[in-house]
Amino acid sequence: MTWAQYRDLLITDQRIANGRVAYQQNRALLGRVQDRFGVEPGVITGIWGLESSFGAGMGDFHVIEALATLAWEGRRTSFFRGELLAALRILDHGDIAPAHMLGSYAGAMGQPQFMPSSYLRYAVDFEGHGRRDIWTSRPDVLGSIANYLAQSGWRSGEPWGQPVVLAGNFAGAATGRDNRRPVGEWARLGVRPANGRPLARPDTPAAVVQPDGPAGDAFLVYANFGAIRRYNPSDYYALVVGLLGDTVTA
Numbered sequence: 260m261t262w263a264q265y266r267d268l269l270i271t272d273q274r275i276a277n278g279r280v281a282y283q284q285n286r287a288l289l290g291r292v293q294d295r296f297g298v299e300p301g302v303i304t305g306i307w308g309l310e311s312s313f314g315a316g317m318g319d320f321h322v323i324e325a326l327a328t329l330a331w332e333g334r335r336t337s338f339f340r341g342e343l344l345a346a347l348r349i350l351d352h353g354d355i356a357p358a359h360m361l362g363s364y365a366g367a368m369g370q371p372q373f374m375p376s377s378y379l380r381y382a383v384d385f386e387g388h389g390r391r392d393i394w395t396s397r398p399d400v401l402g403s404i405a406n407y408l409a410q411s412g413w414r415s416g417e418p419w420g421q422p423v424v425l426a427g428n429f430a431g432a433a434t435g436r437d438n439r440r441p442v443g444e445w446a447r448l449g450v451r452p453a454n455g456r457p458l459a460r461p462d463t464p465a466a467v468v469q470p471d472g473p474a475g476d477a478f479l480v481y482a483n484f485g486a487i488r489r490y491n492p493s494d495y496y497a498l499v500v501g502l503l504g505d506t507v508t509a
Contacts, residue, residue: 262470265495270503274308278507281313288398292385296405297415302483303404305504306490310372314400317370318363322346326366326375342366345375354382354390361394369393370400371407381407411489412482419487419501420480422453423467434467436480436494441465450479470494 282304289300311317326346329339350357362368366375371393373382382391385402392399427449443461450467452458459481468478478498487497
């Protein structure tokens with residue numbers, strides 16, 4: 260699938276409309292989450308929207324059964340055996356009843372679609388009710404996403420990236436998320452903002468990403484792009500999260 264196909268499949272008018280409603284309904288909560296974890300509402304809302312359509316679709320597979328099947332037969336039996344044991348520890352703690360522990364066919368759980376091992380590391384009881392409920396507690400869902408990003412290196416107050424136009428002397432410059440230069444150097448090569456928002460400070464490390472090659476969209480991405488990729492190691496995914504979050508919170 261090309262970037263353009265992926266983008267158009269996931270950033271739809273309906274998802275944007277639903278996201279704006281979800282953001283407005285949860286602005287106060289997202290503000291409290293930001294105060295605690297230093298993660299901005301846009302990226303939290305973007306992940307929430309991409310993972311479960313703002314809580315509307317988190318999967319209806321029973322997690323223990325799904326993980327037991329994959330631990331018994333599959334290409335990654337060792338990985339899923341570890342996830343199965345992590346899921347059993349969650350049940351042992353009493354955070355969720357077995358019948359309500361629902362997720363995807365591969366064991367990703369709840370509204371943030373955490374694997375059980377990620378749940379044990381990053382899920383939080385933001386609501387303060389004595390358990391970490393990423394299935395039905397919106398405070399726990401949004402707080403857990405923020406905690407995941409905070410522990411993945413999210414830098415408060417900094418953007419994830421932005422769409423740009425490549426002009427001037429840019430032809431031939433090295434692109435890709437690992438080819439980082441100061442923003443000022445990119446600007447001298449002809450990188451210009453495409454959405455009216457200024458580029459970051461000239462000394463900020465950044466990379467130019469062209470997911471469909473030279474003829475397609477271009478983005479200047481910063482350190483927080485890497486934090487999103489720790490949630491899902493895909494450039495496409497991180498770009499959609501950033502763009503969706505920026506759009507619904509604008």
